[in-house]
Amino acid sequence: GIRHHWTFDEFYTAMAVQGLDANGDGVYSKEELQPLAQVNVESLKEFDYFTFVHMSDDEKPLPLKEPVDYSVDYDKTLLTLHFTLPLETPLDPKAKEVAVDVYDPSFFVAFGFATDAPVKMTGTPAPGCAAEVQKPDPESAADAKALSEAFFSQLGPNSNFGSQFAQTVMVKCSDAPS
Helix, strand or coil, rough: EEEEEECCCHHHHHHHCCCCCCCCCCCCHHHHHHHHHHHHHHHHHHHHHHHEEEEEECCCCCEEEECCCEEEEEECCCCCEHHHHHHCCCCCCCHHHHHECCCCCCCCCCCCEEECCCCCCCCCCCEEEEEEEEEECHHHHHHCCCCCCCHHHHCCCCCCCCCHCCCEEEEEECCCCC
């Protein structure tokens, strides 16, 4: 599965925490934040959680299960949403490379991986297996800056414009075929 830790910007954070301090003590407890975590993961479902997993030789995304182990942390500045998306069917990354893309197809929501340690493999990874981040083509980003707001307003949930700006995690094993 894929375990996400999404840290939101300060503007979303400020809006999202309004009214959540039910007891007015200035501290946002896990219990007070849990409804926010639930609303977030439920609203992400229609967007496939902006997460697309596929084998390197197939662009069709693999099916994911509903999120589990979701919660929100608040450090008095930023919110971080944590959730896990299990794969519907386990796969063997030694057989083929696995790609994990995180992006908004309509390019409305911007995503960026953490600068330090953006990806970690947990559990006991198979010997010779590693995950690496591949950044999008910088020329595509420069081209997108030149597009007008009218262009972006035409994009809908079925567009896939955002895929060209996706940061991709490739899980590769040294004995996997290229």
